[in-house]
Amino acid sequence: MPLSVSIGKPGDLIAAVPALLGFTPTRSLVLIVLKYDTSCAGAASVQAILRTASPLEQTRMPDSEIGQAAIRGCLHAEDFAVLAVLIDDRLSRPTETSPIDERWRSILDALRQNLESKGLALAEAWSAQSITTNVQWWDELAPEQSGHLPDPATSLVAAELAGNGRQIHHNRAELTELVEVDVALRDRVTAALPEAAADAHRRLARTVLIGDPDGYTRQALWQLIHVIKHACGLEVPEPRALAEVAVALRDTAVRDVMFGVAAGEHAARAEHLWSILTRALPDPDRAEAATLFAFNAYLRGDGVLAGIAVDAALSSDPEHRMAHLLGIALSSVMPPQRLQRLCRTGIEAAVELRVDIGAA
Incomplete structure (x- = not known):
């Protein structure tokens, strides 16, 4: 809208x-x-x-x-x-x-x-x-x-x-299914998280050691964009890949760049990935994915789905700041175009990091 x-x-x-x-x-x-x-x-x-x-x-x-x-x-x-x-x-x-x-x-x-x-x-x-x-x-x-x-x-x-690309669902229950936890998948991803987090910590330590503080964020973005590009259809990435994405999103710089992805050519695939992660991640990592899912849906005018995703994010992490802000924007009926400022911030951050996220 x-x-x-x-x-x-x-x-x-x-x-x-x-x-x-x-x-x-x-x-x-x-x-x-x-x-x-x-x-x-x-x-x-x-x-x-x-x-x-x-x-x-x-x-x-x-x-x-x-x-x-x-x-x-x-x-x-x-x-x-x-x-x-x-x-x-x-x-x-x-x-x-x-x-x-x-x-x-x-x-x-x-x-x-x-x-x-x-x-x-x-x-x-x-x-x-x-x-x-x-x-x-x-x-x-x-x-x-x-x-x-x-x-x-x-x-x-x-x-x-x-x-x-907008789909019409038979009822609201079909929309809530897009954020409902898949217990079996969540358990497999949860099991993969400690090793994924340890690998990320080692990469961060190496970049700090060589004096390249942005190196870890840049590598995490490359990896995440690769997963987004290959997110399609009914295919669900392997639990280890989902765990690596969850760990990458713990870096707020990586998360902020994802707002820029929502305004580019990979937006639909990214939204598909956020939906999978919302169903697959344990708390509080689930909140980050659900917030991005809400942002993408809101940006393209689907306020109903955005509201459902915001509720999922806040149920995962009641203190999640961005989820709260999106909830306020939805309740005040803020036009989706106002979100473009966040998109631009994400795109500018990606440019500074020299990472192509598919956005002009």
Whole structure:
């Protein structure tokens, strides 16, 4: 994000929600923060997309917090608006004899009041029982307006994101599987860590002895970039190789360079490796891999996956500073472009070390 969209047909934008989130939501309230393009009628860019539990659920975010979250998605008041989409199979289209559900009305009232207090607008409020082909949608503010959803898999937004390597998952559980610990693999990597750490210590001692303090970091980066270049598909590197990467990431200079990798040609392979390491490493090494996984996902606009990875990092190391910072950025709906400063820092560090990380 931001991602340009057309808001001429509500059904098209609702059908694009799975592509924007990265999974198909159920029993969810989705808030889409748009910035209108004043030079082109009907065009807008998605600045942020937020998901929480349906207001029909007992365990849901309080109405006031939902409104504040929407406000945080608007960087400033000019030309911004919020769209609310409620997806719940228990819904029915309001009629004269069956009015809008009071819990949903309460959310809409709170949203409108919070937004108007900041000079913003609740532009639309749409509902549907699910986001699947031919399911009916309707406008909660004007129930006589309705239609049927096109195929979400063929939406223009889904096609654009698929072209950028974005995968749409069936549900949020599939995303959490990307960070769940593989106990058997973790045990094998854990067994390889002491020897990998001892080898790294010997290399560091040699570089210090010959008066080349950057030599260890440079060698670790060469080795790590080699592993990243060969990370692909369903193949999982050998436990010893994963252990060596984990030890390399203990060097903060190496870790910082990895932020630069996220902006280069090896970004997708690096993200794949961070996902493997998040499942394969013991605590607290797991936190470093999960943080890098979160950073890569956030940078390409996948805030949902980034949030899941941040949670994994903090469960591994509750004091991890970068994970905390990413969590704050996500909760404040900071645009991914703001992360480019970290990318540039990583690239500049790689240049100083004379290591090619595949970034301009």
